[in-house]
Amino acid sequence: MPANSNGGWRVASTVDPRGHGDKGGTGVDSPGRRRFQLNGRVTDPAPTPTTTYGLAPALGARLVGRSLVSLAVLVALATLLGLLTGLGWRLAGAVTLVGVVLVGLWSLYLFRRAWAVRLTDAGYAVRLLGGVGATAASWNDVEEVVAAAPAGRPCLVIRLRDGRATRLPTAALAGDRDAFALDVRRRVRGAHTPEAPGS
Numbered sequence: 001m002p003a004n005s006n007g008g009w010r011v012a013s014t015v016d017p018r019g020h021g022d023k024g025g026t027g028v029d030s031p032g033r034r035r036f037q038l039n040g041r042v043t044d045p046a047p048t049p050t051t052t053y054g055l056a057p058a059l060g061a062r063l064v065g066r067s068l069v070s071l072a073v074l075v076a077l078a079t080l081l082g083l084l085t086g087l088g089w090r091l092a093g094a095v096t097l098v099g100v101v102l103v104g105l106w107s108l109y110l111f112r113r114a115w116a117v118r119l120t121d122a123g124y125a126v127r128l129l130g131g132v133g134a135t136a137a138s139w140n141d142v143e144e145v146v147a148a149a150p151a152g153r154p155c156l157v158i159r160l161r162d163g164r165a166t167r168l169p170t171a172a173l174a175g176d177r178d179a180f181a182l183d184v185r186r187r188v189r190g191a192h193t194p195e196a197p198g199s
Contacts, residue, residue, distance in 0.1 A: 052115035139191035
């Protein structure tokens with residue numbers, strides 16, 4: 001055995017030139033059929049699925065709070081009307097019961113199923129957000145996408161060719177702000193990038 005620099009001995013490993021017949025069952029020398037493939041076809045287009053972004057929990061809670069305030073006003077009016085018409089508390093109780101069920105369903109929708117921004121291959125759409133400007137447009141109509149902070153609130157501004165704009169407050173959206181901005185810019189860039197000849 002050859003000695004190493006520290007005066008000790010090192011064991012020389014041997015390599016079997018014949019190799020193993022299987023190589024883990026996935027290599028090119030495997031006698032059987034390969035069970036998986038790491039790389040897809042290079043010519044396949046990159047998938048761009050529809051992505052949706054929900055409301056931030058704080059904004060959802062604020063909307064539910066507004067609904068509860070509206071319900072309280074309705075219950076107060078129903079109570080007053082019940083006293084004037086002789087219906088007593090029955091009208092107020094019915095309004096309260098129906099209102100609580102509706103607010104519960106509204107809350108479930110906001111936190112589980114609702115989306116505020118939807119991005120597709122064709123364009124984008126916005127709902128449940130007020131004061132954003134244009135609520136829908138095609139990516140082909142987008143002139144530029146810039147970051148802004150009006151009144152200290154970070155926004156992603158999508159400027160359209162016809163002079164309109166969509167101001168999306170990123171704090172109002174659930175999820176990572178940078179990932180959302182990257183998703184929007186990637187789709188705009190893809191819509192404005194000409195396809196290679198013959199593709």
